[in-house]
Amino acid sequence: MGWRGLTVAPERTHHLLNGAPAYSARFLEVLKFHDPGLAPAVDAAGATHIDLSGQPVYADRFIRTFGFYEGRAAVHSLVGCFHILPDGSALSCLRFAWCGNFQEARCAVRNVEGRYLHLGVDGQPAYEKSWRYVGDYRDGVAVVQRDDGLHSHIDKSGSHVHLKWFVDLDVFHKGYARARDDVGWMHVDGAGLALYERRFANVEPFYNGQARVERFDGGLEVIDEHGDTVVELRGGRRSEFAALSADMVGFWRTEAIAAAVELGIFEALPGTTADIAGRLGLDHGRLNALLRALVELSLVEKRGTIWVRTARGEYLAKDNPLTLADAAGEYAGPLRKLWGSLAVALRDTDWRTPDVFSDVAADPLRVQSHHRMLRSYARHDYPSVPKAMQLRGDELVMDVGGGLGVLAEMLLDEYPKLRVILLDRTEVIAQARANPNERLQLLSGDLFERWDVKVDVVVLARVLHDWDDERAARILANARKVLQVGGRVFVVEMLIPDDGAFGGLCDLHLLTATGGRERTAKEFENLFRQAGFEPTAVQTLAALPSIIEGVAR
Numbered sequence: 311m312g313w314r315g316l317t318v319a320p321e322r323t324h325h326l327l328n329g330a331p332a333y334s335a336r337f338l339e340v341l342k343f344h345d346p347g348l349a350p351a352v353d354a355a356g357a358t359h360i361d362l363s364g365q366p367v368y369a370d371r372f373i374r375t376f377g378f379y380e381g382r383a384a385v386h387s388l389v390g391c392f393h394i395l396p397d398g399s400a401l402s403c404l405r406f407a408w409c410g411n412f413q414e415a416r417c418a419v420r421n422v423e424g425r426y427l428h429l430g431v432d433g434q435p436a437y438e439k440s441w442r443y444v445g446d447y448r449d450g451v452a453v454v455q456r457d458d459g460l461h462s463h464i465d466k467s468g469s470h471v472h473l474k475w476f477v478d479l480d481v482f483h484k485g486y487a488r489a490r491d492d493v494g495w496m497h498v499d500g501a502g503l504a505l506y507e508r509r510f511a512n513v514e515p516f517y518n519g520q521a522r523v524e525r526f527d528g529g530l531e532v533i534d535e536h537g538d539t540v541v542e543l544r545g546g547r548r549s550e551f552a553a554l555s556a557d558m559v560g561f562w563r564t565e566a567i568a569a570a571v572e573l574g575i576f577e578a579l580p581g582t583t584a585d586i587a588g589r590l591g592l593d594h595g596r597l598n599a600l601l602r603a604l605v606e607l608s609l610v611e612k613r614g615t616i617w618v619r620t621a622r623g624e625y626l627a628k629d630n631p632l633t634l635a636d637a638a639g640e641y642a643g644p645l646r647k648l649w650g651s652l653a654v655a656l657r658d659t660d661w662r663t664p665d666v667f668s669d670v671a672a673d674p675l676r677v678q679s680h681h682r683m684l685r686s687y688a689r690h691d692y693p694s695v696p697k698a699m700q701l702r703g704d705e706l707v708m709d710v711g712g713g714l715g716v717l718a719e720m721l722l723d724e725y726p727k728l729r730v731i732l733l734d735r736t737e738v739i740a741q742a743r744a745n746p747n748e749r750l751q752l753l754s755g756d757l758f759e760r761w762d763v764k765v766d767v768v769v770l771a772r773v774l775h776d777w778d779d780e781r782a783a784r785i786l787a788n789a790r791k792v793l794q795v796g797g798r799v800f801v802v803e804m805l806i807p808d809d810g811a812f813g814g815l816c817d818l819h820l821l822t823a824t825g826g827r828e829r830t831a832k833e834f835e836n837l838f839r840q841a842g843f844e845p846t847a848v849q850t851l852a853a854l855p856s857i858i859e860g861v862a863r
């Protein structure tokens with residue numbers, strides 16, 4: 311009988327053979343035997359591997375040892391983690407922060423810089439790159455996660471199996487992999503293409519052509535490879551009636567948040583109800599009602615008798631650099647009023663597009679608040695944009711409709727020799743002047759008038775989505791005029807997919823607020839071509855916006 315007949319005794323101090331101790335030695339702990347007949351064991355001196363007779367097979371001791379896989383075992387030592395061969399010698403001189411087990415002649419490790427990669431059988435990196443995370447190989451393919459959190463598949467040489475990236479991803483089981491996009495889980499084929507349009511809360515791998523999936527309403531069903539229902543295993547667990555009712559009163563949330571901000575609740579925390587009521591001059595009972603609603607919205611919580619802001623509630627504090635306090639007022643006030651005309655906007659061909667920027671300009675207080683709101687979104691969404699743009703670093707960049715200059719400043723920080731011209735409306739430029747930077751030139755101007763400059767790069771961050779195709783094309787035509795052939799344009803915008811509903815409500819928001827629209831990558835590329843740009847790349851970022859890049863022809 312070989313090592314397969316040995317089992318770990320219930321006390322975990324030795325192994326059994328046919329129910330009797332396989333040897334006389336006792337250990338602090340033993341694990342299962344693996345090929346070639348060695349088991350991890352811990353004695354008073356440390357962690358080692360033992361043979362079938364319970365004898366340590368080498369003299370060294372480690373902090374921790376793991377089972378042999380493909381003739382190599384991971385060990386933790388004082389100088390780091392590495393693999394040993396059955397005689398206890400190190401596979402290579404490399405040391406890691408963590409080592410996995412060999413599978414299919416590859417092994418996942420994390421190096422001391424915190425980066426993951428795969429080793430080959432010689433213990434050396436199997437390819438040059440390193441990743442935020444890597445999984446084990448299965449049938450020659452592994453999942454890797456890049457720094458922006460998205461996942462894809464690589465082969466054993468580290469090359470991409472396809473160029474699709476997903477929020478979450480699994481290895482292939484019988485030709486299909488489980489994958490998740492922003493909407494939900496699906497199955498993809500070897501090219502990374504979705505097998506069907508539906509998305510689910512969860513999916514299992516395909517089993518003889520069918521897979522069990524959980525719908526977003528909690529229902530369970532078995533689907534075929536077209537995503538069609540074969541059999542329903544459990545009906546929806548959430549009531550569609552209740553879900554619809556909750557959607558219809560979505561404004562309760564908008565208004566409760568705006569009222570709390572207006573009353574200064576988030577500045578008055580932490581405190582007891584009596585403290586806050588006293589500070590803000592509010593009725594105790596009504597304040598309590600508001601605080602309870604804010605708990606339901608995960609914005610405050612009660613610790614003992616003290617109300618405190620939650621991590622989410624912190625974003626409503628007015629002194630938070632990412633404050634959404636201004637957004638709360640905008641959404642409950644003027645922007646909500648514009649939504650009230652949605653049916654008119656959709657139905658009436660002569661509906662007049664709102665001029666939100668002139669409306670904002672007409673109220674000096676709203677100029678401040680509206681642009682603080684945009685500044686918070688920019689601070690939140692743009693940190694990865696400058697690096698992703700991969701500029702040379704010495705260009706003159708024009709940030710058109712650049713607002714208070716958040717992206718411009720991020721660009722100047724990333725590229726110390728860069729110069730930026732920021733163009734925006736007069737009242738916005740006046741507010742932007744509060745943050746002078748000698749490499750930043752502020753220019754009052756109009757998106758639709760001639761821009762009297764020559765630059766190397768034009769950036770349009772969340773500008774085109776405010777306008778219909780005709781006006782977006784005019785802005786891009788202006789961008790083309792300030793560039794020479796070879797000059798580059800970067801559009802930073804959320805992309806909506808060719809199929810599917812993602813971004814649908816955002817699209818309606820733009821229609822009501824500015825008469826604008828969200829666009830697919832193809833729609834941007836068409837606009838680029840009309841304006842004399844050749845589309846060159848679309849980069850998806852972990853944050854909401856993508857970067858659509860073009861070169862002036």
Ligand SMILES: C[S@@+](CC[C@H](N)C(=O)[O-])C[C@H]1O[C@@H](n2cnc3c(N)ncnc32)[C@H](O)[C@@H]1O
Nearest residue numbers: 667684688711712713734735755756757771772
């Ligand atoms: C949605 S904001 C984007 C701001 C900034 N780029 C960002 O991403 O945070 C649109 C910007 O376009 C500016 N804008 C709107 N109409 C304009 C016009 N006719 N001329 C110049 N700028 C304009 C607004 O003032 C605002 O700063």
